[in-house]
Amino acid sequence: MKIGFIGTGVMGASMAGYLEGDLYVHNRTKHKAQGLLDNGAFWCDSPASLVKEADLLFTMLGYPDDVREMYLGETGLIANGKSGQIMIDCTTSSPELAAQIAEEARAKGIIVLDAPVSGGDVGAKNGTLSTMVGGDADAFLTVEPILQSFSASVSYFGPAGSGQHTKMVNQIAIASGMIGVAESLYYAKSAGLDVERVLETISKGAAGSWSLSNLAPRMLSGDFKPGFYTHHFLKDMKIALEEAAKMNIKLPGLVLVYSLYQELSEGEKTSDGTHTIIHYYERSEE
Template identity: 55%
Template structure:
C-alpha cells in the first residue's frame, strides 16, 4: 500500500531527525527549507527537494512544518504562495513549531474554510527524542480527522495525545515549557551545590534522578552540564521565545508565573553573554559566570 506523500518544511536540530524517521517508516518525503544545504543529508538519503513552499504544498498529501518562530509560521502558511492557499483541498496540515495558541487557532479556522485539516502539534523530547522517534507530541485539532494523521505522528513520537480543538496543542506545550523553565533552574543549582559541597556530581545523579527529584532534564541534561557539553539539543534562543509566548498567554488569562519570569530573565542574560545558540543546559555555565563575578 502506497503511503501518503509528506511535505516537510524545516530541517533544524529537531526537524532533520523527524523527517528521517518518516522516511524510515516508508513515507515519500519532499523537503523545503530556506537553505538547501541544510537538507543535504536527507536529500542524499532519498528525500525530494522542492524549491518553494508553494510547490511543496501542491505535491503533498500531508504538510508538516517545524520552523523557528511564530513569524516563520505566518510566512509559510499565509499569503498567495503560502500553504493555506496552495495546498490541495483535503490535505492535512501539521504545524509542529512551538508557536502562539492564538495563531494556531487562526490557521485552523482558515484551513477549515478551505477544506483543509489543520493541527497544531508541538513536541517535547529534544534532539534525543527526535533522533530516537520518542517525542511527546501534543495535538490540537479536529477529533474526526485525527486518526488520519496518527500513523504519521507515531513515526516520530511515542506519547501522542489529542488535547482538544485548534490551539490546544500549543497551550499544552506552554504547560510543558513552564514546568521545564523552573525545573532547569533547580537542576543547575543542584549540580553546582553538589560541586561546592565536594561531592561527585555523577554520583549525586545516581542517587537523586530516580527519586522524587527525578525529571527528564535531570537525567538527560545534567550529565551534559557536568561534561560542559553545551551543544544544542534545544536552542537557548528558542527557549526564550517559548517562555515569552507562555508569559503572554498567562497574562491574557491573568495567571501569575513568577518562576517562569525569573527563568526567562536568566536565559536572556545567558543569551546576551553569547549563549543564544547553545543548548538550554548552558544555563549551568551562566550560573558559574555569576558565581565568579561575586
Template identity: 55%
Template sequence: MPPIAWIGTGVMGRSMCERLMDRGARVFVFNRTKSKSAPLLERGATWCNSPAEAAASAHTVFTIVGYPEDVEQVYFGSDGVLSGLDRDAVCVDMTTTSPSLSARIAEAAAERGAHALDAPVSGGDVGAREGRLSIMVGGDEQALARVTPYFEIMGQNIVYQGPAGSGQHTKMCNQIAIAGTMIGVCESLLYGTRAGLDLETMLRSISKGAASCWTLDNLAPRILARNFDPGFFVDHFIKDMGIALQEAAAMKISLPGLALVHQLYLAVQARGGGHHGTQALSLALEFLAGHEETEAL
C-alpha cells in the same frame, strides 16, 4: 506510505523526517536554507522551491520551523502552505508557536476545505532521533486519525488535547514545567560543586529518587561534560517562555518562577549563548556565583 510534504529541517525536524523516510515515506521538502536539507535530499527527498510547491505535492504537510513569525510566513505568505493546500489535505504545524496563530491557521485551512492540526512536541534531539517524542495535538480530531500513523513513527505519547490551539497551550504547560526543573537541576549542580561532592556520584543518588526527571538523566551529564551543544536552542526556549508569559498575561495570571528563568536565559543569550542548548542555563548561574567554569561560554 503516501507522500508527505516536510517544511523545516532544523535539529528536530530533520530527525523526525528521517524517521518517516526510514519507513518508506516519499518526501517533498522545503527549508529556508537549502543546505540544511542536504542529508534528506541525499536520501531521496524531492526539493521544492516554496512551501506552496511542497504543499501542492502531498495531501499531508508537516511544518516545524523556528518562531511565530516563521510560521506566519510559511502558512500565510504569498507562496505559503495555504496557497498550495489541496481540498481535504491535512497540514500539521509541529512548531511551538502561539495558540492564537494555530487557531488562525485552522480557520484558514477550513475555508479551503482542508484540515489543520497544531502538534508541538517535547523530547529534545534524542527523542526526535529515537522516535520517543511526546506529541500534544489540537485541532480536527478526524484529521488526527489520518496522521496518527505518522505520529506513531515520531513519538510514543500522542495525546489529543482539544480544539485548535489546545496543543500549543499544552506545550506552554510543558515549557513552564521544564523551566522550573532546569533551574532546580542547575542550582543543584552548583550547590554540589561548592559542597565538594563528586557530582556524578551525587547524580546517581538523586536521579533515582523523588527528583528523578528527564532533565537530570539527559542534560545534567552534558553540563558536567561542559557540553552545551543544542538539543534545543536557548534562543528557541526564550521564544517559548515569552509566548507563555504573554498568554499568561492575557489570562491575568502571574508566573513569577517562569519570569525569573526567562530573565536568566536572556542573560545567557546576551553573553552569546543563544545557540547553546538549554542546559547552558548553568552558565548564567555559575557566572552569578563567580564560578570559574563560566569561561566555557
C-alpha cells in the same frame, strides 16, 4: 502517500526520517536536508512547490512569525494548497495563531493541526517524542498512526490551539526544572562533592527527571550543543507569559526563569542548548 516536510533542522530532519512514503522536503538551507536527500527524499525549491506535491504536510519552524508567513503569506501553504490536504505544524507557537491558521485553512477546505512536540534532539533521533495535538478531531484520527512513527506518546487535546496550550504547560514545567538541575549541580560543586557521583545518586531518587538524566551530564562535560536552542526556549517562555496575561493568571516562577535566561543571553550566544543556564551560576564566581 506523498508527504511534505518543511524545516529539517535539529529535530525536523530526524522526525522526517521516520516518515514512510514519498518524502518531499524544503529548508532554508538545503545542506540541512542532505541526509534525507541521500536517503531518497525529493528536494523542493520553495514551500509553494512542495505543497503542490504533498497529500500530507509537516512544518517544523522557529518562531510564530515564521509560522504566520509560511501558512498565511501570499506565497504560503494555504494560498497554494488544495482542498482535502492536511497540514501539521509541529512548531511551538502561539495558540491564538494556531486557531487563526486553522480557521483560514478551513475556508479553503484544508485542515491544519497544531502538534508541537517535546523530547529534544534525543527524542527526535530515537522516535520517542511526546506529541500534543489540537484541531479537527477526525483529521487527528487520520494522521495519528503517522504521528506515532516518531512519537512515544500522541495525545489529542481539543480545538485548534489546544496542542500549543499543552506545550506551554510542558515548557513551564521544564523551565523551573532546568533551574533546579543547574542549582543542584552548582551547590554540589561548591560543597566540594564528587558531582558525578551525586548526580548518579539523586537521579535514582525523588529528584529524578528527564532534564537531570539527559542534560545534567552535558552540563558537567561542557557539551552545550543544542538539543533545544536557548533562543527558542526564550521564545516559548515569552509565549507562555503572554498567554498567562491573557488569562489574568500569575506565574512568578516562570517570570524568574525567563529573566535569568534573558540575563545570561545578553552578550552571549543563544544558539547553545537550554542547559547552558549552568553558566549563569558559574559566572557568579568571576
